[in-house]
Amino acid sequence: xxxxxxxxxxxxxxxxxxxxxxxxxxxxxxxxxxxxxxxxxxxxxxxxxxxxxxxxxxxxxxxxxxxxxxxxxxxxxxxxxxxxxxxxxxxxxxxxxxxxxxxxxxxxxxxxxxxxxxxxxxxxxxxxxxxxxxxxxxxxxxxxxxxxxxxxxxxxxxxxxxxxxxxxxxxxxxxxxxxxxxxxxxxxxxxxxxxxxxxxxxxxxxxxxxxxxxxxxxxxxxxxxxxxxxxxxxxxxxxxxxxxxxxxxxxxxxxxxxxxxxxxxxxxxxxxxxxxxxxxxxxxxxxxxxxxxxxxxxxxxxxxxxxxxxxxxxxxxxxxxxxxxxxxxxxxxxxxxxxxxxxxxxxxxxxxxxxxxxxxxxxxxxxxxxxxxxxxxxxxxxxxxxxxxxxxxxxxxxxxxxxxxxxxxxxxxxxxxxxxxxxxxxxxxxxxxxxxxxxxxxxxxxxxxx
Amino acid sequence: xxxxxxxxxxxxxxxxxxxxxxxxxxxxxxxxxxxxxxxxxxxxxxxxxxxxxxxxxxxxxxxxxxxxxxxxxxxxx
Numbered sequence: 262x263x264x265x266x267x268x269x270x271x272x273x274x275x276x277x278x279x280x281x282x283x284x285x286x287x288x289x290x291x292x293x294x295x296x297x298x299x300x301x302x303x304x305x306x307x308x309x310x311x312x313x314x315x316x317x318x319x320x321x322x323x324x325x326x327x328x329x330x331x332x333x334x335x336x337x338x339x340x341x342x343x344x345x346x347x348x349x350x351x352x353x354x355x356x357x358x359x360x361x362x363x364x365x366x367x368x369x370x371x372x373x374x375x376x377x378x379x380x381x382x383x384x385x386x387x388x389x390x391x392x393x394x395x396x397x398x399x400x401x402x403x404x405x406x407x408x409x410x411x412x413x414x415x416x417x418x419x420x421x422x423x424x425x426x427x428x429x430x431x432x433x434x435x436x437x438x439x440x441x442x443x444x445x446x447x448x449x450x451x452x453x454x455x456x457x458x459x460x461x462x463x464x465x466x467x468x469x470x471x472x473x474x475x476x477x478x479x480x481x482x483x484x485x486x487x488x489x490x491x492x493x494x495x496x497x498x499x500x501x502x503x504x505x506x507x508x509x510x511x512x513x514x515x516x517x518x519x520x521x522x523x524x525x526x527x528x529x530x531x532x533x534x535x536x537x538x539x540x541x542x543x544x545x546x547x548x549x550x551x552x553x554x555x556x557x558x559x560x561x562x563x564x565x566x567x568x569x570x571x572x573x574x575x576x577x578x579x580x581x582x583x584x585x586x587x588x589x590x591x592x593x594x595x596x597x598x599x600x601x602x603x604x605x606x607x608x609x610x611x612x613x614x615x616x617x618x619x620x621x622x623x624x625x626x627x628x629x630x631x632x633x634x635x636x637x638x639x640x641x642x643x644x645x646x647x648x649x650x651x652x653x654x655x656x657x658x659x660x661x662x663x664x665x666x667x668x669x670x671x672x673x674x675x676x677x678x679x680x681x682x683x684x685x686x687x688x689x690x691x692x693x694x695x696x697x698x699x700x701x702x703x704x705x706x707x708x709x710x711x
Numbered sequence: 712x713x714x715x716x717x718x719x720x721x722x723x724x725x726x727x728x729x730x731x732x733x734x735x736x737x738x739x740x741x742x743x744x745x746x747x748x749x750x751x752x753x754x755x756x757x758x759x760x761x762x763x764x765x766x767x768x769x770x771x772x773x774x775x776x777x778x779x780x781x782x783x784x785x786x787x788x
Binding site: 463466476481484485488654655 | 725765766784
């Protein structure tokens with residue numbers, strides 16, 4: 262491999278680690294919302310794909326590691342994925358083991374990452390022969406995926422209904438752009454719709470603020486109260502393999518393997534399920550919570566890494582919630598990448614391996630010691646220095662930018678309409694997975710019904 | 712919709728000030744889109760300038776506005 266590209270990959274990985282270490286700590290940041298626009302922008306801007314992949318892997322691993330920080334230090338989730346872990350972290354805090362939580366979780370992350378990369382590449386190797394068959398039926402697979410995820414979700418009925426409704430809205434907007442002459446007929450708008458869905462919940466919140474009655478329900482008399490506990494370690498850096506006892510390490514590793522194999526399922530669902538199973542036969546509250554935390558953190562890492570690596574290395578279509586969400590830019594980022602000609606086709610297995618190992622390795626080396634040692638200080642810094650307004654405004658403006666690039670002012674209007682609908686559906690329990698799969702299946706589904 | 716300074720809004724899982732949110736949106740969006748529209752040069756330049764605009768907006772907002780969170784550090788310091 263070209264040493265210049267290798268150096269770029271290294272730099273990109275370090276940048277990814279720095280940015281996403283900070284973002285990971287911020288409360289409520291969803292992986293898709295914070296990663297998808299940036300990755301997309303990098304791909305469209307023409308950055309070399311291995312460099313983007315190294316950046317992406319570093320960002321994911323760093324974000325997953327720091328996600329655990331607010332959970333253990335303040336009992337609030339740093340992202341959607343860490344929400345199920347709060348309960349167990351609070352148990353450890355109550356028992357007086359606040360610093361134990363971050364150590365167990367960070368070690369789980371390390372094990373999850375180390376197990377998932379080789380397992381995913383091996384699974385990818387096994388699944389490669391399927392790629393051609395799967396590619397031919399991509400639309401049908403996405404539709405099937407949407408139905409499957411809808412049936413697995415808590416709100417099955419509205420999820421199923423929304424597949425058809427959302428598909429209708431998406432195709433309506435595409436024909437609107439063609440009809441208005443903003444986009445040449447036949448050229449498909451994709452990026453801004455994808456971001457519209459991503460930013461849906463936030464846009465819905467912003468729209469609510471303009472409605473008097475809604476605003477009143479969202480008004481608080483006091484700022485959000487965050488309790489920060491525990492103290493930072495000053496001693497030697499703990500070895501991640503020593504923090505977990507043998508049983509914890511074994512169940513974390515086993516969970517990672519299962520989390521990798523089930524790459525096509527919803528990571529949150531798998532995390533909750535495996536966390537409960539792994540801790541169910543442990544006695545004692547502290548031991549139980551430690552086992553749950555280390556296993557859950559390992560699974561989230563594993564299902565994320567497998568969810569991006571397997572579709573990327575083997576399949577060429579985004580066939581997992583992870584690939585269709587945060588990592589979507591690798592599969593479809595017109596005009597640079599399309600479903601027929603994307604990172605799977607343009608990168609060799611070797612390049613994918615090197616980029617992933619490099620990105621994940623840099624993230625582990627930088628973020629693990631920081632997370633374990635300075636958890637409390639990082640939390641204090643982000644909570645007291647970075648206003649939530651700055652995050653909201655940045656994501657809002659990024660989406661506006663990419664929508665404008667897609668279809669000008671009409672693009673911005675279209676994205677707002679779609680975001681409002683997607684945000685409402687999200688609030689009603691239609692998850693991102695269902696919505697993204699629908700976005701891919703929309704042309705085929707509407708063609709079928711027309 | 713200007714809000715009295717003593718009230719807070721719960722948006723996307725955290726509390727913000729209504730006025731501050733409005734101002735930060737009004738700062739970030741023109742910087743980002745402006746960077747894109749006014750960028751010199753062809754193809755990737757506008758996007759890069761737009762992204763830089765977003766980053767500048769983020770930094771400016773971070774410096775201009777105070778986070779609306781109450782931090783309780785408990786008994787251990």
